[in-house]
Amino acid sequence: MRVYSDAQVKDALPWNELITQLREAFANGVSQPLRTAHTIPVPGEPDASFLAMPAWEEGGKLAVKILFIAPGNSARNLPAVNASVMVFDAVTGQAEAAMEGGELTARRTAATSALAADLMARKDARNLLIVGAGTIADTLISAHRAVRDYESVQIWARRPEQAQALAAKFDDSVTASSDLDAAIPEADVIAAATITNDPLIKGALLKEGVHLDLVGGFTTDMREADSDALKRAARSIIVDTYDGAMAEAGDITQPLAEGAITREDVVGDMAELCRGEAQPRTSDSQITVFKSVGAAIEDFVAARMTAAS
Numbered sequence: 001m002r003v004y005s006d007a008q009v010k011d012a013l014p015w016n017e018l019i020t021q022l023r024e025a026f027a028n029g030v031s032q033p034l035r036t037a038h039t040i041p042v043p044g045e046p047d048a049s050f051l052a053m054p055a056w057e058e059g060g061k062l063a064v065k066i067l068f069i070a071p072g073n074s075a076r077n078l079p080a081v082n083a084s085v086m087v088f089d090a091v092t093g094q095a096e097a098a099m100e101g102g103e104l105t106a107r108r109t110a111a112t113s114a115l116a117a118d119l120m121a122r123k124d125a126r127n128l129l130i131v132g133a134g135t136i137a138d139t140l141i142s143a144h145r146a147v148r149d150y151e152s153v154q155i156w157a158r159r160p161e162q163a164q165a166l167a168a169k170f171d172d173s174v175t176a177s178s179d180l181d182a183a184i185p186e187a188d189v190i191a192a193a194t195i196t197n198d199p200l201i202k203g204a205l206l207k208e209g210v211h212l213d214l215v216g217g218f219t220t221d222m223r224e225a226d227s228d229a230l231k232r233a234a235r236s237i238i239v240d241t242y243d244g245a246m247a248e249a250g251d252i253t254q255p256l257a258e259g260a261i262t263r264e265d266v267v268g269d270m271a272e273l274c275r276g277e278a279q280p281r282t283s284d285s286q287i288t289v290f291k292s293v294g295a296a297i298e299d300f301v302a303a304r305m306t307a308a309s
Contacts, residue, residue, distance in 0.1 A: 002307070005099075012306040012309035013104070013306065015142060019147065025300070026271045032241075032297050032300070035244070042070065047071075048068060048069060050069075053295075053299055054296055061089065061300070061304050062089075067101065067105070070082070074134070083105050085303045087304065097307040105299070106136050108299060109292065111298075112295075113140060113143065117211055120238065120281055121211035121288070126151040128187065128191065130155045130193070131180065131190065131193070132192060133162035134162075136193035136216070144191060150173070153173060156179075160176065163178075181205055188210060192212075192213065192215060193216045194224055195217075196222060197223065198223075201224055209286065212287065217293070220249070222251075223254055227261075228260070233287045234265045236289065237289045238280050238290050240295045241271075242269050245293050249291050
């Protein structure tokens, strides 16, 4: 069995190839039961979460990712997401590879978001806003730039020094913003990767035609955009998977419960989008939303690519 470090995983997952393989996998499908999740109490801090996410291709490979998500790690300057992935032969059950899951999770998440943006955002999108400055936010910048030629990228974070540090890793077109409400109306694409229960993105501030990418929330309590943002994207909402997003994504379940949106406003999942069966954007003025909670198919693709490298 081969063991891969985060550095080796990164080398095995170039953006263009990863995005292409994700599109093919979503269109063709793999077996991926709904992930199992457990709440882990942490004294004096927000609860942590433990998840297991398997996916397999009949007669091919099986990949399973296990994650421990600790929101309190931000105060310790540690990654919030800790993960490992294993790859098995789906016929014999033999373990073939094990890999650190941090880089894999970040890259497959960002690549899926970039894929959705490529299929949903306006072709003339020039201004990208990143909300958050953690590991996922870092990869979102590079992934989104692989599918659009952005003239400017702004980064906002609750801790301005984090946004400034992340911006410093890129060229001069990437800058830190201290005012989220001022940055939102300027953005053609907004990609949010935060762990918050209080919406940061106000629908009233979104300009016509913007594409909103919501990555961070993965429970029914978490949400990054308010109900008005989802309401303004009526009939133009895509989720990564119905089973995951309709059950676990607060950005979807809460507006549904409030009556701000209806089930019909979610017009497709990534499989339907990649097959051309869902058409969320029919005009340049539409506001579109992609809500990701993470899907095992994404881990499967990234793990398979890594194991084959």
